[in-house]
Amino acid sequence: MTARMYGRWERPRTAGFFGLTFGASMLGIGLVIAVMLGYMATRSLPLTGLQIMGSAVLFVPMVITRNGRTGWEILILRTQFALAGARGERIYRAGRFSRIPGTSRLPGLLADSALTEYETPGGARFGLIHIRRTDHYTVVVRVIPAGEELVDQPQIDSWVEGYGQFLAAQGRSGEVVAITSVLETVRETRLKQRREVARLLRPDAPEYAAEVMAEAANVTGGQVRIEARIAITCRARGKLRRNQPEQAREIGQRLQGVLSQLARAGLPGAPMQAWELLGLVRSRYDVAAQDNIEAAGPDLVATQSWDTVGPVSALDRWDHYVHDGARSVTWEMDTAPLGAVHETVMKALLEPRPDLPRKRVAVVYRLHSAAEATEIVDGDFRDALAAEQTEPGGIASAAASIRVDNTRAARQEQALGAGLTRFGALVTVTARLDADIPTIAASVEAMSAASRLSVRRCYGYQASAFAASLGIGVVLPEHGSISKRMSL
Template structure:
């Protein structure tokens, strides 16, 4: 059955492009300039010295410098990989890849989170309506994050026009977030959690009247025990990250929280237009996800606490693991092992709204999975510069080709030009990425889970790349606690592909 007043046609989405500067022979502009300087230097040395050995040595050194910038492995330049490996080995030599927490650990505190998540503090404030909301202060970058609990909606028995409206509303929400001063980014986290029926049993107990007939009570209890949702369920969170707001009355955290609180109702209303019913998370609710991620063995206890509404018993400084070891290709914490991937390539061409379904749906064979979609928003002034720069680079890449121009170069020009037109008519500009984390219990087969995740990503037309050398940081970035990983990058973007 369709509604004659709405368009039920399937809409395809696309036109995303990875930012890239274009130089000669497929190199980036920075590498082209650097190579040009070396060529001039080699010519100058030969001109003044007339020495072939000296010029040959300089040529060899120049090739060693430029070669790793041009050659890429898995989407990374040779210099990136060498720097990552060097930094990892240096951290390992200094003992920074080993974490010992807890009351008797080497890190102060009851159980502080490791790495870049360790320098965070959690506060709690109230909105005008009396709702409590937690605020995380990421002190190293002076960012502030608020999180919302989202009840996921399935696509079953939903008309196509409604899905189209939701997607359009989500684009409007991101555009509005970009127009908000101080907004840095947003993250949507879809987490698969093992469910031991604790929460549904607590809910059934809550809604069952004590004076109900015995038969009715028995039916309700059996319904909770036989629920199909008692294997793996999904939790969805929306986290918004802000920089220091100039509009705040002062520089204290409370002043920043007051200004963010004034904006939350407007942003929640915009999210509702996208079918996202967002509820602010209190400080106690904030603690559940990181505690469960770092300490998977506490999942059942946390389910019981959350099911009874006792999240206030949890503390931010006790969310971290007792022990953790950062390996080159995975991360070990409290005996569990986790692998985090980052999105290397977005879906090619145009795709429908449900393209990510194979990666997002909960599966019994991958019980602990977390997908974080990261958005980096830009204000209007930044958006104008970025879309114009992307268009110039795409045009330069197309015009630099001799003979028949590749179809990819032409499509890139069309996409970037379309982005310029859309931005000029009021659309926002958002960079996006994705982090995917899978966690396995002791004794589980990690290679099998790895293959399952990569197969699910292939089904969603997403290219994944393992986060070699920074598994601990990527794990924290996928938690949805306000961490925007590019802000913590240790490798210059000039050396990237």
């Protein structure tokens, strides 16, 4: 049987002249016209020369790129980072002797978030995270991936197809902003295992059964364990946008359908309750608290709230993030795997590693509605054709021809009912303060290269990238501070 391949993804890019983007081309034309009009009005060569120099200062940074960003983006990002440092915004201090005593609110993009708990019509309780700045609501589902051991290839193909159908179904209504799939490795404490065994063990159980369960609670596993979750972020809908209970009721009604779709994709799961989300966030910002949090279990809500799960101390550096005695570094996807790939392409990046016990890979899917998808695939196809026809020298390159083929295929598949999704990935590694960061960086880049994934470090926004990789509702493009006109 022929192995199924996946691919044909393309980065949206408007076509302009000489391989430039449409925006850069229009800027260049506008500057040329301005120089000509200036000379006609003044008839002065020195003034015209100054105007040409000024136009070059504006235009060249739009053409020269580094790590996928234009010169203007890099300049603005560095300026914003420096100004934030001058205002003291990159330093966070909380706790008993802070300006707001007794609280440790989440910093940065999560500062105005809130956590509440509701119940589905079927009786299942779920935590709901609301980020007020963007008016987004997020529900997190803890899933248990089946893995690939003792599973035949047709079943794996069916699961992949089921997950694609899940994404397409969520994007049809246009209400789902993003879906974040997180697979994380954390240090194994076996406290959850013992608590679960204690919950299952009945007081009147036979002595032999009780001994077997006690042995099961103490079974020694690996040094790290895998946790997987899927966050579904929705925008507020309807006339009652500010009515949070109404929004929760709508999400709760759709949640059972979401769980059924995930089960068909080989991802059985259940919505995470408020105490689970509290423990998740607290243990990621304060890694030393993991044992106490897992030992507390559902009783965590008696001592913790959403206002106390943030770090006591945090410092946002240019290339890393320091929080409560730990140091985290986040990388983002630069380019998707080139060419067609198998479903195991990211195995090297996802599998547990004892030398990196706290590693988190978050894949963010930003969904388009059916109406948006039609306009986008048609526009991408037109831009690809224009780029192929405007190649310098009049000879289309192989890359331009491949892009035309890919956009044509996407157009046909979308017409047959497929969804359209933008996607990206964030890789976060958390280690001790004295950890060898250069060695960790080399390991992450090697794993990414083995997965045919090109990554780059998140310079200037490590704190924001850390929050986004948690999978609790932060969608970075929704919080962008640089105009799209300055980008490619």
